[in-house]
Amino acid sequence: MTEILSITAPIFILIGLGYVCVMTRLISRETTRGMGVFVITIALPAMIVRGMANKPLAESMDTEFLAAYAAASVVVFVLGMLVYRHVRKVGTAASSMAGLGMSSSNSGFVGVSICAMVLGTEPASRAVAMTILVESMLMIPLAMAIADAAQGQGELDFVARLRTTLKRLARSPLLIAICIGLLLAGFRIPLPGVALRVIDMLAVAAAPVALFAVGGNLHGLRPKGMVGDATAISLGKLIVHPAITALVFLLFPGLDPVMRSAGVVFAAAPMLSIYPILGMRYGLEERCSATLLLGTVLSFVTVSVTIALIS
Template sequence: MLSVLNLVLPFFGLIFLGFFVARINRQPLEALGWMNTFIIYVALPALFFQILSKTPVAELTQWGFIIGCTASTFLVFASMFFIAFSRTRRIDESTIQGLAAAYGNIGYMGPALAILAFGAPAAVPVALIFCFDNTLHFVMTPFLMAVSGNDKREPLDLAFSVLRRIFGHPFIIATILGVGAAIFGIEPPVAIERMIDLLAKAAAPCALFAMGATLALRPLRRVPKELYLIVPVKLLIEPLLIYGVLNMAGTFPPVWIYTAMLMAALPTATNVFVIAQQYGVWVERASSSVLATTVFSIATLTMWLYLMTHDLVP
């Protein structure tokens, strides 16, 4: 148990440091702008490129794994969407609630935690899950918002916007470049390689610190009733579902299944709040979902890591 705590506590310690510093320093949320830019456009793309460029090509075409993980995410999203729609009869609110239950913090927390927990073999499943889960969310959200009437753009403009979000996202670009480098055996010059390595090492600390600061500047003012369902679905049911689906989808190395479960068990991504703010719907409750799932994930992630690292998951 001590080894698991030694693994988890530094991560949540960085989030707490960001939270604590933001509370005592009282900088506005906009002050995080350049740090978030560095994380999203430079540090995390460098990490993804570094991982994928050194990966054997055969490991990047595990379609059973990709379909199993993406289908599990979609099932969680669809289930929460229809539960919310049965209560609200609003597609836009139901979409954000579905994202809160299905869209984990796979960009900020996922890569570093999975690699630290399971070693270098976890890097490939992390990258595959990130790439295809984000594509799923980037396609579903604008489509459903357009259906709800919240997004007034023309269909062609909407389609181009979706494609831009997918293929213009720095993480997706880094993934494509990394896969290309792996296929063609391209190695950057030594100086560039060292710079990529420095940036990749900065990704996790900066991302977790920024996440903590963001949570501090968006306090939980009340507990929406939806959280009583979203929190257990996100932190407990989704990893169990992905475990079952992957065991039916094929035979994969245990590290891949554990990594997929860990990625599924991560708290709600801060992107859900950003999307809610973009469309002006369910904004405060989206912020509450991010904060609540992050707080409860301290216990649930510790539990999942203990079970997986002590061979208690069959």
């Protein structure tokens, strides 16, 4: 147990440090948002390229991992949506956002940081590229398409939203980094030593800066009477998602055990940091904000248990 806490405690201490620094106004929340921009646009893309460069394409993009993680996430999304629709008796849009909260991880900030400390930088940088693909190109568009259709916006805005989504994806630094990594791996283009050292320096900064930024951005979020919904979605995310992911991985016996563990660790991370922003479109920003705050706090316990189980 001491060994596990030695891994998880520094992660959540960094999150807590970011929260306290913003709470005491030592650092402004705008500064931590700038740190988040640095991670998303510079440091994390560098880590992704580092994990895919100078490797065969089959190692850089594991199709079995990609298929298994996507299948598990879709299963959890459907289960979460059905439970909220038929048990909690809420609308389709709210149910879709609940399913998204249970099935999509904060891969770029929390997941990759935990995985890097538990399994090492190399499997973390390989896995984060594939989990980001699943979240940005499958889970988020799926959830928002269902929610829009439920509000009568599906047919009217489909072409416009498709165009906007494609433009957003084309400009995403993370997806651009994945494309560069696939290009380097596919054509076996080696990166020179100087470039690798620069990329390594940037990649090392990704995890601590990301965790500090997560803590800073959590300040100001309030449950506001949403504890019941926040707890249900958080437990679905932190317990059901990694459990279903582990079960689906059993259907792929040829999958690398290290990547199998990496997938479970990523699934055990709390929900997307942009979850409240996505929920705002449907008037659910308070519930999504409360869920993000509670899920991040509870993940200290659930992530520790997950690491103990995979160890």
